[in-house]
Amino acid sequence: MDHTQSFRVAVIGAGPRGLSVVDRLLSRRRAAGTPGPLTIELIDPFNPGPGHVWRTGQSRLFLMNTPALFPTVVPAGDTVRDLLPSPAGLSFNQWRELMSAGTRAAAGLPAGDRAELASLGPADFPSRALYGRYLEWTYGQLQETAAADGVELTHRRTEALGVTRAADGRLVVEVEGREVLAADAVVLAVGHLPALLSAEQARLQDAAERHGLTYLPPAVPADVDFSRLPAGEPVLIRGLGLNFFDVMAAVTLGRGGRFVPTGLPARRALRYEPSGREPKLVAASRRGTPYRAKARLESYIPHSIRLRWFTRETALAFRADGLLPGFDHDLWPLLHRDAVWAYYSTLARVAGTELRGEPSAFLGDLEAALYLPGPEWDAAKEAVLDRYVPADRRTNLEALAQPLGRRPFAGAQDLDDAVLAYLEEDAAGSAAGEDDPLKMAIGALNAGRTLLKSVVADGGLAEASWLAELRGWFEPLVEGLASGPPPERIEQLAALTRAGVVHFVGPDPRFDVDEARGVFTASSPWVGTEYAGRTLMEAMMPPNRVDRSVSPLLAGLIRDGLARPKVMMSADGTPVLTPGLDVTMPPYRTVGVSGEPVENLFVLGLQLSSVQWGTAIAAEAGSSAAEGSRTLQDADDIAAAVLAAASGVRREGAGRDDAGRAAVPVVSPQQVLGKPF
CATH class of the missing domain: 3.50.50 (FAD/NAD(P)-binding domain)
Structure with a gap:
């Protein structure tokens, strides 16, 4: 690369995922030792860091649905394994501890933030406004790091309306005000977008x-x-x-x-x-x-939960044998065993006197049944449960999917009474925490969901199974069980x-x-x-479907052939238009209308929903990059690809302003886009 010319990266979307991309670019560039000039432009009409969803001015009544100990936007220290640590940032909980310690760093926080921090512990659920303040602080730290490392990091408070390819091969971002910006690489980190009504x-x-x-x-x-x-x-x-x-x-x-x-x-x-x-x-x-509400815990996954059947090794064994697994036939039976064990091992511990027999004998027989191969385990498990567990202490999948049962109600009061009983039972279960069998079964499903997200990503599940099984019945079930609100709600x-x-x-x-x-x-x-x-x-977000989005950016990319929705094949061979974009394997370049990857146009986040499951789940502090912090792994892969492109590009003729900074390459809209304004 000509080192007098800065490689320019446009990150469209300055919320959490945009921050992660910036952090990974700075981290990898610093590790490279002798990198060339780099300019990063964040394009977003909202403040960098909070973006649209996490705005700091919103009501403090709106809470996150994960506790303070969970989220992070950067691999901070040892909070995310397998990635270079962030040169600037902290996890949310680390930031909470720093701001709660009475340090000078907290002096500039508004009184409302300080009051919330004073009552917030690691297992409590913060407001979205406070999380936005953490994201805002993280952006400030990244700015300082960028300045120290000679990286130009800027924010353009505008909306990106389109991306096209210029004659010289560069990408061109059209923004509001009829201005266009040339970039060497573009990352789409746009998050939630408005959509057509059904x-x-x-x-x-x-x-x-x-x-x-x-x-x-x-x-x-x-x-x-x-x-x-x-x-x-x-x-x-x-x-x-x-x-x-x-x-x-x-x-x-x-x-x-x-x-x-x-x-x-x-x-x-x-x-x-x-x-x-x-x-x-x-x-x-x-x-x-x-x-259902989250359980009151001191950790995101209950301490008593350890997946024994649905492990990374067993789940990936199908792929190692050259098989593409189905969810119902191959993966669910493993996770189902873990959920069964979590429920009944907790029941034996907290209510062993209600069993018909010794708890130790029950657990020994149940474990033996769960280790049986093939379809034999389910019938053996039922036989053990029939022998030991009273009917009123049993649970099953149908009851979890249909908590009110399939029965008529006498009227409005009868229904309200039934829902109230459900709410009161759920509140009691959340309060019991690790001592509630159902909450522990849900904890196992939640742990499995984290692993499942990694296992099925990037073509790790048969398409027909993805459509009819994973997205068809399991996603609604696990969302209703494991993605619920704080227990106080x-x-x-x-x-x-x-x-x-x-x-x-x-x-x-x-x-x-x-x-x-x-x-x-x-x-x-x-x-x-x-x-x-x-x-x-x-009471719902706009649907995360690229084919129903009214975003001019996404619509233009699809119209101009730089992106397309992903199509999967159902079990009967019918093509099905899926919600997300068609992309390559990581680092997730878009696939154009021709079926070829689009060079240096990357996607991160919700629009990956057709190659990743659970894209809305934030990165988890303390987890591995391959599993709970997959979003950070994806950002890191994109950063590696961008910097590799930067090291291989040579251009001439770029000007610099009097201060020695790279001049912003603004060109004629008519010249680049070939259309009048």
Whole structure:
């Protein structure tokens, strides 16, 4: 490379994944010893670090669904193994400890951040605003490192509208204001993007316009104007996942309501005192119940959980034998064994007197059954359970997938009572932590999910199995069990249900419009009650599908042939358009319309959802790069490819300004894009 010319990298998206790319570029460049000039431009209309989702000005009521000890955006010290440590950053928990220690580093924090830090432990769930402050701090550290190492790191507060290939082979990023920027490499780290409404959602939005109703489409919670939810009136809400709990907090705590400790066990730990300004929330989801809460633990994965059957070695043995595994046939039976063992070994420890026989004999027989090969293990396991475990202490997959069962309810009160019982049982299980059999089974599934993400990535699972099995039934199951809210949110929801602030529609809900009355309606085939209201809210994020994205950046890449959605083949040979982009093996270059990789155009994050499972899960501090911190591994692979390209590129004719910095290569839009403005 001509060392008078800086190699220019455009990172589109300055949120957590964009930060990880910057960190890995700086780390690898420093390790190289004698690198050439490097310019990194972060392109994002939001602040670098927090980006869109983690904005520091959002309500402190919006919590993360992982404890403080979990996330990181950099391999800090020994928090992520197998990667060069970050030259600048810390994990979130390390940052929390630094800021909580009364050091000068915390002096500039706002009072709200300092107050939250004072009450936040490693197992507590921070606000998204505080996590955004950590990301903001990390960006500041990366700026200092870049300046010390002679790297030009800048942020352009603008939206990237497109990427094209110039005649000289460089990539050209079009941004707002009819400006274009030439770059040697581009990394797409764009995160959540707006998307088209589904046909049903569009119908409901159209009805809202005709009847003067309020319809709130899928959105990032911090973007929602919750003042539009009217006090004292029913608000129909579709979705009982993580976004629902943001809605719940915003219209209760956010409007002056109070949750008062009762001094009773977790089942009834809280009583709600209303402000009188709350709406009546009428909530629905496919299962009819919210996600289960996280257990109260001092670690992300319970200390008692150790995967014995679904290990990296057993899962990869299929590939070593030249076989492409299926999820149902090959991988799930291994993970299923671990979940069974986690449940019943915990049961034997905490409730051994309820078993029909000695706990040690039960566990010995169960272990022997679980080690049987092939399909024999399942029947042997059932025989052991029939012999030792009373029916009311058994659990099964169907019960977890359908917590309300497939039964009719006598009416709204009958359903609310059933959901309340579910909430109270879940709150008690979370409070029991390592002593709750179900939470430990979920802990095993969560540990398995982390490993599974690594095992099935990059073509490690048959496509038909990916579509029908992994994404078809397992993903909804494990999301509802292992991706739930902090435990206090379930305790709060139980209190709101007892107070009559929240009601439930029931399983398999249907949302419609009563044209005669001019209202939205919600009903369930399992309940004989129909709710009506003038406000309907979708408590969910926009779908992560590149074919439904309204982002001009993604649409332009696909239109111009620099990217395409990935297509998989179903079991009957039918091609299926998947949610993510078609990419190469790591470092994840886009695959163009011709089927060829696009040089120096990389993808990191949510748009990898068709080659990786669980792309929304953050990097886990303390895990290996191959598993819990796969996002950092991906960022590191991209950084290695970018710097390799930088070392092999030679160009001439680049100017420099009077201060000796590389001049920003801004060229004519008409010249580069070949279209008028």
